[in-house]
Amino acid sequence: MKADPVHQMRLLDLQELDSALGRLAHRARTIPEIAEVQRLDARLSELQDQLAAAQTRLGDLDREQRKAESDVDQVRTRAERDARRLEAGQVSSPRELEGLQSEIASLRRRQGELEEIVLDVMERREEAETRRADLEKEQEAAAEERSAAEERRSTTAGEIKDEEAAAAERRTRVAEEIPADLLALYTRLRDQYSGVGAAALRYGRCEGCKLALSTAELSEIRVAPSDEVLRCEDCRRILVRTTESGLQA
Template identity: 60%
Template sequence: MKAAPAAQKRLLDLAELDSVIDRLAHRRRTLPELAEIDDLSARVARLATQVIAAETEAGDLAREQTKAESDVDSVRVRAERDQKRLDSGQVTSPKDLASLQSEIVSLNRRQSDLEEVVLEIMERREAADEQVTKLAAERDRLAGLRADAEDRRDAAFAEIDKENTEVKGKRGTVVAEIPADLLALYEKLREQFGVGAAMLQGTRCLGCRTSLSIAEINRIKAASHDEVLRCEECRRILVRTPESGL
């Protein structure tokens, strides 16, 4: 393949622009905010699960408290009813009177026991509610940190994308100055090796940093200026410039 030396030299400009584009893409993929967002998202998700579990426990305790309080009310109503019967003097039989008094004592004892149960449930419910509040506050705090990280990520993305657009505009200008067949070869090599063209500096290919053999250097010296050369080691397009010293 042959191409004007000026067109071949433009490959170096193209390679430099492509290197910038690659660096921008790498920077976009490896922004520290991305790892930060992933970490915060995982922590927020874990806390959200914990909040649901804590809310479920608090809800269960609320229902348990309601039932216990209902049991207390039921026993109290029965005790008050029996006490009224006792106070009314309607019960005159000593046996019935003793039975009624015994039942009142039993109901009062039962009410006291149930009230202790209610207090114990209330304490557990209060602790559960505090846990819900604590977990929800931490979840919201981390969600706020994640939102801040997302804002920083978006700002960085915008900056990178703006620069990328500018570089691609310059790339389009350079591409227009390179013959189609030479450009196609460059793109193929770039896809294979990451870099499609490299400068020959002295006896070294700057693509693979390898010093070429004397025989290869002699072959390059003998080649016409418009011949498209390839590095014998990395197979990239080898571009001759005044720095080649040939």
């Protein structure tokens, strides 16, 4: 293939812009805040599950406390009723008196046991309430942290987008200056070789594969017409001669 040396040099400008666009695309995919937002989303989801469990726990304890308090009330009511009978002298025999006194004593002991249960439930409920409050605070802090990270991500993404737009505009202008057949070859090679379709020959080394050319290869390049489109024998990319090619005899 033949191409004006000026157009071949423009391939290097095009390659530089394509490489810059590739780096910008990589930056857009790897903005640190993207991973940070994902981490915080996972944490918020985890906290939401923990809060739901804490709320369920509180509901269970509320029911347990109401049941324990109801049991206390029932035993207290029965003990007070028996005590009133005793005080009113509504006992017909010593055996009945002894039985009533025994029942009252038993009810008082049972009341004390149930009141201990109520206190235990209240303590556990207080702990559960503290746990829920702590989770809510942590959730609020994580949500604020996520909002800040999302704002930073959006700012960085916007800056990258602006850079990409400017680079893409420059690329369009440069591509329009390159003949269609040369541009098609460059594009095909760029797709084939990891985004690099053209490389400079600099001081006897291909900048595409970073390998030094042999003496024989350099000799062939020295005598090749300036409009000949060269290819690197090792990486097969377009090899563009420059003033720094190191071709002086």
